[in-house]
Amino acid sequence: MTKPTANATPALAVDHTPAGLDNVVAAETVLSHVDGMAGRLILRGYDLDRLADWSFEAVLALLWRDLLPEALDESAIRVKLGAARQRAFSLLTPLLPSTDGLSSVEALRLLLSTLADAEPDAHHILAVAAVPVFAAAIARRRRGEAAVTPDARLGLADDFLRMLHGAEVDAGKVRALDTYLVTVADHGLNASTFTARVIASTKAGLFSSVIGGLCALKGPLHGGAPGPVLDMLDAIGDQSRIRPWLVDALGRGERLMGFGHRIYRVRDPRADVLKHAVAALRDGGGRIRFAEAVEVEALALLAEKKPLRPLQTNVEFYTALLLEAVGFPRDSFTNVFAAGRMAGWTAHVLEQEKTGRLIRPQSRYIGPQPDDAPVAAE
Numbered sequence: 001m002t003k004p005t006a007n008a009t010p011a012l013a014v015d016h017t018p019a020g021l022d023n024v025v026a027a028e029t030v031l032s033h034v035d036g037m038a039g040r041l042i043l044r045g046y047d048l049d050r051l052a053d054w055s056f057e058a059v060l061a062l063l064w065r066d067l068l069p070e071a072l073d074e075s076a077i078r079v080k081l082g083a084a085r086q087r088a089f090s091l092l093t094p095l096l097p098s099t100d101g102l103s104s105v106e107a108l109r110l111l112l113s114t115l116a117d118a119e120p121d122a123h124h125i126l127a128v129a130a131v132p133v134f135a136a137a138i139a140r141r142r143r144g145e146a147a148v149t150p151d152a153r154l155g156l157a158d159d160f161l162r163m164l165h166g167a168e169v170d171a172g173k174v175r176a177l178d179t180y181l182v183t184v185a186d187h188g189l190n191a192s193t194f195t196a197r198v199i200a201s202t203k204a205g206l207f208s209s210v211i212g213g214l215c216a217l218k219g220p221l222h223g224g225a226p227g228p229v230l231d232m233l234d235a236i237g238d239q240s241r242i243r244p245w246l247v248d249a250l251g252r253g254e255r256l257m258g259f260g261h262r263i264y265r266v267r268d269p270r271a272d273v274l275k276h277a278v279a280a281l282r283d284g285g286g287r288i289r290f291a292e293a294v295e296v297e298a299l300a301l302l303a304e305k306k307p308l309r310p311l312q313t314n315v316e317f318y319t320a321l322l323l324e325a326v327g328f329p330r331d332s333f334t335n336v337f338a339a340g341r342m343a344g345w346t347a348h349v350l351e352q353e354k355t356g357r358l359i360r361p362q363s364r365y366i367g368p369q370p371d372d373a374p375v376a377a378e
Contacts (some may be wrong), residue, residue: 063186063343086152092137098118107212108338191219232256232257232294299312
């Protein structure tokens with residue numbers, strides 16, 4: 001009898017698990033739907049473009065609807081978030097020195113990890129409120145500046161920028177940031193949201209769940225793409241270099257940052273909303289107009305060189321321009337993304353906790369099998 005080799009691979013079942021779990025339904029949700037073929041993002045019955053003029057607080061009220069013991073409208077959420085920002089700030093001072101030497105997102109992870117799952121206050125409110133307080137303080141510490149106390153009277157976007165800059169900020173920039181936070185509030189079962197739901201299903205608690213979401217967002221394949229868009233614009237430099245730089249990059253097989261999306265087969269609807277928001281921040285013939293010229297040329301070249309691949313502008317392109325225009329340093333971009341996505345993470349955690357079901361999928365074993373056959377006597 002022939003003894004199987006140690007690395008023999010058993011025959012697989014007919015149905016293979018798709019790489020990356022593409023198109024595998026892992027949860028049912030009322031929160032959001034990503035229709036990649038139609039280029040639509042729906043949040044609780046609303047197309048994203050209908051929500052573009054809503055405040056972040058209003059979108060929170062929409063996402064949290066029916067998931068909380070008490071109904072909270074936009075006004076009530078604004079008041080509660082203001083008080084919770086002050087509470088988060090009261091915890092901040094002794095912790096900030098511990099963030100030195102960490103990346104900005106690692107610093108945010110550390111600060112959030114000090115919030116107990118047994119926190120007596122409303123967890124979802126404090127989670128959303130804490131991120132802008134911590135993110136602004138982290139950015140200022142890296143500039144050698146002291147953290148700024150929150151103003152509970154302001155909306156979250158307004159106070160976020162005030163805490164970042166240490167002064168009142170132009171209303172147009174506040175509106176742009178508010179639109180950004182709304183735009184990234186939720187986006188289906190993406191990697192970070194799925195991570196948060198898996199942790200929530202173990203009943204680990206809300207803060208443990210959303211910190212897990214942040215850890216997934218830290219990965220460059222999920223939340224780290226906006227900064228490199230600005231690196232690309234810096235490398236191009238000026239109008240005369242746009243086409244030759246892009247042609248050279250494509251010739252080397254490089255990816256053009258800010259173009260293409262794994263889900264959307266047509267234009268990313270979030271890019272449309274953010275393009276409109278960024279247009280209001282144009283500074284004459286400056287950075288934004290230059291970026292718009294890069295976009296036009298890049299789309300033309302991609303259509304010419306890769307006609308069978310739908311490579312349209314994605315959310316990262318205009319995210320980078322917007323966050324730069326309102327004053328965030330590049331290493332803060334993922335933290336600002338987290339400030340918006342915390343809306344979706346908390347809503348998904350609340351929804352998952354209502355199901356009471358542990359998420360425990362099966363894996364398909366493709367390793368070697370033990371040798372169960374007896375060894376033939378010699």
